[in-house]
Amino acid sequence: MSLGEGSTPLIRANRISERLGLDVYLKLESMNPTASFKDRGMTIAVSKALEERVQVVICASTGNTAASAATYAARAGLATVILQPAGAVALGKLAQARAVGAQVMEVRGNFDQALAAARELAARGTHALVNSLNPYRLEGQKTAAFEIVEELGAPPDVLALPYGGGGNTRAYGIGFDEWGAGTPLILAGEAQDRGGTVASAIRITEPVHRKYAQRAIEGSGGATVTLTDDAILAAWRELAEREGVFCEPSSAASLAVLSQSDILKGSVAVCIVTGHGLKDPRTVERSTLPPIQVDPEPDAIAEAAIGT
Ligand SMILES: *Cc1c(COP(=O)(O)O)cnc(C)c1O
Numbered sequence: 001m002s003l004g005e006g007s008t009p010l011i012r013a014n015r016i017s018e019r020l021g022l023d024v025y026l027k028l029e030s031m032n033p034t035a036s037f038k039d040r041g042m043t044i045a046v047s048k049a050l051e052e053r054v055q056v057v058i059c060a061s062t063g064n065t066a067a068s069a070a071t072y073a074a075r076a077g078l079a080t081v082i083l084q085p086a087g088a089v090a091l092g093k094l095a096q097a098r099a100v101g102a103q104v105m106e107v108r109g110n111f112d113q114a115l116a117a118a119r120e121l122a123a124r125g126t127h128a129l130v131n132s133l134n135p136y137r138l139e140g141q142k143t144a145a146f147e148i149v150e151e152l153g154a155p156p157d158v159l160a161l162p163y164g165g166g167g168n169t170r171a172y173g174i175g176f177d178e179w180g181a182g183t184p185l186i187l188a189g190e191a192q193d194r195g196g197t198v199a200s201a202i203r204i205t206e207p208v209h210r211k212y213a214q215r216a217i218e219g220s221g222g223a224t225v226t227l228t229d230d231a232i233l234a235a236w237r238e239l240a241e242r243e244g245v246f247c248e249p250s251s252a253a254s255l256a257v258l259s260q261s262d263i264l265k266g267s268v269a270v271c272i273v274t275g276h277g278l279k280d281p282r283t284v285e286r287s288t289l290p291p292i293q294v295d296p297e298p299d300a301i302a303e304a305a306i307g308t
Helices: 014-020 038-051 064-076 091-099 111-123 135-141 143-152 167-179 210-219 229-243 249-259 281-287 298-307
Strands: 010-012 023-028 056-060 079-085 103-107 127-129 158-162 185-191 223-227 268-273
Touching: 010 143, 014 023, 014 229, 014 249, 023 143, 038 064, 038 127, 038 135, 056 064, 056 111, 064 079, 064 091, 079 091, 079 111, 091 103, 091 281, 103 111, 111 127, 135 143, 135 167, 143 167, 143 268, 158 167, 158 249, 167 185, 167 210, 185 210, 185 229, 185 249, 210 223, 223 229, 223 249, 229 249, 229 281, 249 268
Parallel strands: 023 268, 056 079, 056 127, 079 103, 158 185, 158 268, 185 223
Antiparallel strands: 010 023
């Protein structure tokens, strides 16, 4: 069960490297088939659902997990049920799930109640639960660590990534560990306002993988870094404007972490760009200037362009 996930580009961020005095690379997980790293784990979770002859894939999410689950299930010929708390809709992500035919249900309740119901159905054996509790997902996600070491020839000195539920942090820890060439310092960026941050993919108050994620971070000599929304949005803008990398806000937590940490000059640092900017067009509407009105006259256009 594959859509060609993984083997994502690792590009050097030349201008950011110069500003920080570091050797910064961006791992573009936004270039996966559904435009987030979730595909790495979902390919295995859905393959296993097929193997176990389950007919329906279920998850409680409004985000990238839902988009990825729905897409892989569609390709596998399985039905998908997405449970979402009423009102908590992420525009691009929900569009992806609907486009591939997932059944999106608004639950009259909160996220935890939706997840509890999904777990109950999974326990009955009729539905495969593909939330991050699904153990196969980490096995897929760890492969990103392998790719980084293969491409750089050695583990980087620093790995920076957003920290929501902590599954991805944990998966990188496993990946570098299994490769056996050493683990970079892991710097995990979490939102100061975990419950209400602009970075919706890390808007998680109770990280499911906290214990293991903390162990990976501390074992690497790294740290959990708390980020304000302003810091996340500044990094989001810098990635777009200075490197041409348009990501969703949560992904920019990786660069925000580098910007506010004291790292030895010249270190090799990899930022994980977890999801694409088109997932969340509302942030662009809120955080950039709107188009300006202009007459179709060369002089007027040239003048207006100088003014911006
Ligand atoms: C899921 C997700 C995260 C958070 O990953 P965790 O494994 O929950 O820590 C960050 N960014 C994006 C774009 C995501 O989809």
